[in-house]
Amino acid sequence: MSNGYQNQAIERTTPPLTRWIERFDRHRTLYIYLALASHIFISNTINALSVWADHNRGGAAAIQLWEPFAWEYTSALSVFALFPFLLLAFRRSPPRLTHIGRQLGWHLLATILFAAAHVSLMVLLRELLYALDGGNYDFGPWLPEFWYEYRKDAWGYFSYFCVYHVCRLAYGRLKGEASLITESEPAAGAATTQTVPEHFLVRKLDKEFLVRVADIDWIESAGNYVNLHSCGRIYPLRGTLTSIAERLAPAGFSRIHRGLVVNHNAIEHISLQSSGDGEVQLRCGKLLNLSRSYRDTFKQALA
Template sequence: MTKNTQASLLARFDQHPLWYSYLLLGCYLLINNSINATSVWMEHSRNPLNTVQLWEPFLWEYSSALSTLLLCPFLHWMFSRYPMRLSNISPLLITHLLGSLVFSVAHVSLMVGFRSVAYGLAQQDYSFGPVLREFFYEYRKDVWGYLFFFGLFQLLQFVYRRLKGEASLIQTGDDTEASASPAADNKPASISSAAAPRHFLVKKLDKEFLIAVADIEWLEASGNYVNLHSKGRIYPLRATLSNTMEQLATQGFSRIHRSFAVNHHAIDSISYQPSGDGEIQLKNGQQLALSRRYKDDFRAAVQATGTSAL
């Protein structure tokens, strides 16, 4: 695959990442569960006393696949909110253990519901069996599936960031001097509050690029990273949104949501809702949620910069 083709595919994926992710996962589940369904049917068909009809194994497998797809937003939230890390691993394990339990309860409930409806349409009864025994049987598979998806999510995130490139702040001479002071030792290495950065250094495989801070349109918190959105591309920065905003606030950036920040100069219009929340329309067509928690500070910052969108 050429570099131009790779860049084109990544750019297309960045336009609708959730839809493409759903499509890929749906294709995987369709193929995997179809193989499982045919295997179950072949095993039952070897028995001369078999009473299982051909459509039943496919219903069993596809109801499970559909339930998993419906629960993907929950899995994405859990994996993004509690990413893999080596520090404080015990709370992380407990959190994901509870997450797998919630996932399994929801998965089994949806799956049984779909099967009951389908059997009802076929004028047959569906019996899940003894609840505790059957739930334990399903949970064994669900917890393994949860761990598989968690590992796959982390692996794909790592590969994606390597292909997209990872950003880091370029320290100025003032930054270097400040980092030698005792007070700077308590701050993260990639974030220094001594001087506002003008560029980010993006390392993409074997190349390095400079991204101007002024070209960044909005920022998005994503686990241990902050995604920098610039001209249709996404550059992950290993930092927190709060620490990043300490650097960028003086350059016309404001926090507008727990997960978002925006460049004032990228704003096209702002609308407000009766609830107090709002919506920000960027010049590139992107829409961002404005939380009422940050609304007043945001309005004051925009007025201070003289942005006409307010």
């Protein structure tokens, strides 16, 4: 069966929800930023129209039509530019049930820094726009104006924080998360040694599934997780690729790239290039990169 037909067969047998998750995972960051940009654009456009309508209630407006849009869109662009730093803060400080006071203190400091950066960038953009129009932008008294902006930014920070972690939790439950299962638990007082697992336990939507290690075709690194690819499905496992590669090496798994581990039994053939790199073709139709830095140890493992 050719690779094209194999891929089509896998696509047909993979549940629609799993296919959607796989597509989302390939461009997850892009989709997150598109959703954020759409939300900010729609919200700030409505705010700009409301401001313009308010200024027109008493007759001729004292501002030009472009000004409320400039105010709102400079604020939106500033938030959008700072959002990568927000995501970093959210990932490094997830909500926990311990040290609550310390968490609140950290997030309070983060809101102040976020508001200061947001206001500074926003005012700079507005001054540039007004300068291009031949005018001058007046932000007003800094302390009361900053306090006004800080209240909105603090609320926005905690709103984004809650939405991010709620969506992450829901997506994790939807996608499922794997954990190792060993054949038996060590006896009390016995020396603990890592055994080669035969199955992974996958919790998904309040159900538990067993995934055989032998059915895993390849494993790829994904931040704080590794993704287990088995029978056209993806199961995230919290951990590092180095640790899982060492754990599964006796079961016939080898690292072939900085971010890839492959199951020997899933390999169809290997192609080597003059540069020293290569490609590993799997029976499922997937083509993986073979790095020359892992080539020799990979060949030894196969031998």
